[in-house]
Amino acid sequence: MNIGEAARLSGISAKMIRHYEGVQLLSPAQRTDSGYRQYTENDVRALQFIRRARDLGFSIDEIRDLLSLWQDRNRPSREVKALAAVHLETLDKRLKELHSMKSALEHLVHGCQGNDRPDCPILETLAGSGDEATSEANAASLKRHRRGHQITG
Amino acid sequence: MNIGEAARLSGISAKMIRHYEGVQLLSPAQRTDSGYRQYTENDVRALQFIRRARDLGFSIDEIRDLLSLWQDRNRPSREVKALAAVHLETLDKRLKELHSMKSALEHLVHGCQGNDRPDCPILETLAGSGDEATSEANAASLKRHRRGHQITG
DNA sequence: CTGGACCTTCCCACCGTTGGAAGGTCAAGC
DNA sequence: GCTTGACCTTCCAACGGTGGGAAGGTCCAG
Known part of the structure; x- marks a missing residue:
């Protein structure tokens, strides 16, 4: 075909x-x-x-x-499992990073009135008024920088 | 500087x-x-x-x-919140995709003996013996294909 | 005036996928 | 036969975000 x-x-x-x-x-x-x-x-x-x-x-x-x-018909399933387990950890790391981003952002969105007025905790946090973003998202950030690059699409 | x-x-x-x-x-x-x-x-x-x-x-x-x-000092916080909310949904989608991948893979890894013998449900599933991967991971797959591309690094 | 830390621009790599251009092939219908 | 349209080929470029490195200019301290 x-x-x-x-x-x-x-x-x-x-x-x-x-x-x-x-x-x-x-x-x-x-x-x-x-x-x-x-x-x-x-x-x-x-x-x-x-x-x-x-x-x-x-x-x-x-x-x-x-x-x-x-x-390979003679592979030990151990090898397959090991490979999959490594990938599982990768997925888990990504998941944790995404999760910390999400909860940090969720928190910010929740705190924003979303009305006609300009005051907005989202922008204030991004601008750094107060403590550096959230500790969670910072941890994700560090991981990201160590890893090289990052989530797309 | x-x-x-x-x-x-x-x-x-x-x-x-x-x-x-x-x-x-x-x-x-x-x-x-x-x-x-x-x-x-x-x-x-x-x-x-x-x-x-x-x-x-x-x-x-x-x-x-x-x-x-x-x-923009006159922005309505509504706009900021809307932008953030859209991103939050994006994060959530990614999170769900990753999560379904993770649980599918977790399931497979759990089912694999990881010994010297060649029989391995991970490979069997990938090879398609039985029902198409898991319904969860398939859902993720569909979303991924619709979106264009995907998670890296 | 030399050395090293810094800066500049430029192009290339990664990952996975898609898009398009320019052209060749195949089968069906007239 | 010849045209048409669906299919195939190769090649090159783009996306996102980041890093690596070359080749060269600048700045300051010793």
Whole structure:
């Protein structure tokens, strides 16, 4: 089948399938004489595997590892579990960061009257009148800076 | 003061201060004859405002709006609150997505023996033996695809 | 006048995904 | 046959936010 059908069946866009091939997450697909990529049902299964792993938030690199464990019939499940556990901790960290942002902001929003007048604890806090934001959000900030970068989209 | 000191005082790297100027989040800094950027205490206050807003997860665009509300002495706090409330919902969505990923993965990890043998419910689920991942993570996936992109780092 | 700390601009990388341009291929209908 | 439209190809650029580094200029203390 062509890439379009593989995309439909796997839930991964054709763009991304090509990209995954480019970053060697997938081995290069077979080609027709005219250069069209050809996929088998097995290929589609691998693509679905990738999609499900991405749905769980695994990075491309992690998925590479998961795929090779999957292919290895003699893997010890210990290794899979370890990989997943590491990712779980990553998710947990992000979750905590987001949570502290959320509660800090929730607190601010709650304290703001939201009327015609200009006085607003949200702006006041951002402007630093008083103690540096909230201790919770600051902790998240530190983590963020240590990690390099951050949540998008 | 030079950009380095402004960076130290504000907690924003010199790199990012230049970047923020580039994307017009900040008005261009004064320059010395030799071209060095010069910052006042007021500039530093704006930088700190930005840092705190980023700590709460606001995007650059949102911060642009927050800054102009901050500068506007006649703003109705209603507008600030509305902006913050929108961001709060964004945080909440992300939080829910992460949470569903986490619980799905937690479930899988919990079900994996983590021993020398190859059988592993984590891989089995990713491979699609049974029902499509978990309904929770699927919901997250759908949202993600709708949104465009996703959590990094 | 030398050295080192600082500054400047510029371009490149990361991550995952999307968009578009410019062109080739394939199958159906006339 | 030829046209049309859906599909495919490659390549390049963008998003968000941040960091890294090169190549060069400046400033001050010793």
